[in-house]
Amino acid sequence: MIPVAEARGRILDGVAPLPAEVVGIGQALGRVLAADVAARLTQPPADVSAMDGWAVRAADLDPLPASLRRIGEAPAGHPFPGTVGPGEAVRIFTGAVMPAGADTVVLQEDCDEAGGAVTVREGGGRGRWVRPAGLDFRTGEVGLVAGRRLTVRDVALAAAMNVPWLTVRRRPRVAILATGDEVVMPGDPVGPGCIVSSNGLALAALVEREGGLPVTLGIAPDDPAALAGHLAAAAGCDLLVTTGGASVGEHDLMRQALAAPGTRLDFWKVAMRPGKPLLSGRVGDVPVLGLPGNPVSTLVCALVFLRPLLRLLQGLPPDDGPAPLARLAAPLAANDRRQDYLRAGLERAADGSLLAGAFPKQDSSMLSALAAADCLIVRPPLAPAAPAGTEVEIIPLDGF
Template sequence: MISVEEARTRICAAIRPLGSEQVGLGEALGRVLAEDAVARVTQPPAAMSAMDGYAVRAADVATVPVRLTVVGEAPAGGAFEGTLRAGEAVRIFTGGPLPAGADSIVIQENVTVEGDKVLVREGTTAGRYVRPAGLDFKAGDVGLPCGRLLTVRDIGLAAAMNLPWLRVTRRPRIAILSTGDEIVMPGEPIGPNQIVGSNGLSLAAFVTACGGTALHLGIAPDDRAALKQMMAGAAGADLLVTSGGASVGEHDLVHGVLREHGMSLDFWQIAMRPGKPVMFGRFGTTAVLGMPGNPVSTLVCALVFLRPVIETMLGQAEPDARTATALLGADLPANDRRQDYLRAELTYDPQRGAVATPFGRQDSAMLRTLAHADCLIVRPPYAEAAAAGTTVAILPFSGGTIGI
């Protein structure tokens, strides 16, 4: 068995970023930039008012009160075409361009309007309430770097930079194949020795949430010919993910069938719990990641290994396990040689901070505890017994629709 860290390193080293495609800005949310997004315009394009008020020369309002003659206005989308002279002011609104000759803004709350004049009651200094040209960005600036996962805020920035199109990394095509005579799809008739399978659908949801395109191949029976035929559906995929059939039982066929048909095996079995029977190799041009069949093991391995694979394919920088720390909420015994991932609830103590309390039972078939967990407590191999209050590493689950 190899360590989790070595397995993740070897998997990611064998994966290369995918090619790119151009998409409209409206289609770019959640995609990963394949090249720097460079501003095509300067924002703001000229000095602008940050407030409603009056554009003035700071020298004219150094001593107040003082009366100034209003000679025009500069609304947003319009401009005062003349040049401001001594003793003059221009009515201006937020976003209006600063007139030539003006260097400051007196906000409207600090003046009294007297016909075509304003009485300035409170002075200002040069540059006050003025947004200089290029305050946000200048044409040619890199606003968003290559490898960035685009958020709602990023879409707004790209739009402001006048970028109607963005070049993003192609979504990885990931084929998913569950195995086992005992598994049926949700809604199908359940035989006396069968259970409803969750791995295919949960893995497909995981792939989608991480930015990939899931190709759900269905459930293969424990039959070599049928398994080979269904695996053919992965042709053209960037990655084949299997669940079940990768252990050592006589009905665990995935490993053998793939090797019989040309898979080059990198490794098989990892010193982790849950998830020992993890396999990685290459079947033709398609990488293969074999997962355990137990549903919790499958999703824990997806979090630890599949997400970094997808991030590497998408060109995201430095994929990792995103560990954090918390205080342990209950005593734990010493660990054995396998790195342990314990489902836990996460609470926050005003004095102590985050507290992770493991569920009492950690059976890898118990999906409900995974669904209700907030994080995984990560216990390294041969970790000593830990008392409540000890600082431990955790792998937090994401919020929103990803949830893992």
């Protein structure tokens, strides 16, 4: 068995971002930018009013109250064509361009109008309630930097900068193959000794959530020739993820399949729990990540190995940042030589810190426990017994 860090390093070694492609802004959400995005206009393009009111000259507001003459109005999208001179005012609305000569806006509720005469009872100094040109951004300014996964806010900013097309990384095409005579799809008849497959669907959901395109190859039976045919179907994909068949039984055929001509087995077995029978290799030009068959093992390994791989393929760092920490809500026994990933709940202590409580049952077949967990507690190999309150590394499961 090799350590988790070594396995992860070998899986991620040499992974380069996929080529870029151009997409319409309406299809950009969740994609990773491959080029900076610069504004194609200045926003606002001119000084504009921030409120409904009257565009006036600050010099005419001393003293107050001041009596001014209405000379027109400026709705948004219809600038006033003239110039505001001494003792004059223009009715203006939010977002409208400030008329020439005016340098401040007084609020409509601070004024009275009768017969074309405007009485200003209260007002501010020069520039009050005026948004200057370029307040948000100016033409040529970079608003979004390459290497960023686009959020709803990013899409809004790109649209405001008048950018209809964005250069993003191509989405990784990930072939997903479940294996085993005992595996059936949800909704199919479940015969004696069979189990319903959750792994393929869960992996497809993870791939899609992380920005990839899942390519489902179905379920390969425990037959070497059939398995080889399914593996060959992954040609043209950026990655092949298999689940099951990676252990030591006579019907666990993945290692055998990666010994055939045109394939390669890089490593097999990782010192982790759950997830020991994990393998990495190649089928032709396609990297292979072989995950265990137990559903919790599959998903924990996907979180530890597949997620960072998908991020690298899209030009992102493999991790979001330093691993968060929590304090143990209850003591843990000493660990053995395998790195442990314990399903746990999270709660807030009175001082605001996070408390992580490992579930009493950690069987790798229990999807219900994984679904109920808030995080994984990471226990390094040979970690000593830890009393309650010990600070530990966690992997949050929010959205996973």
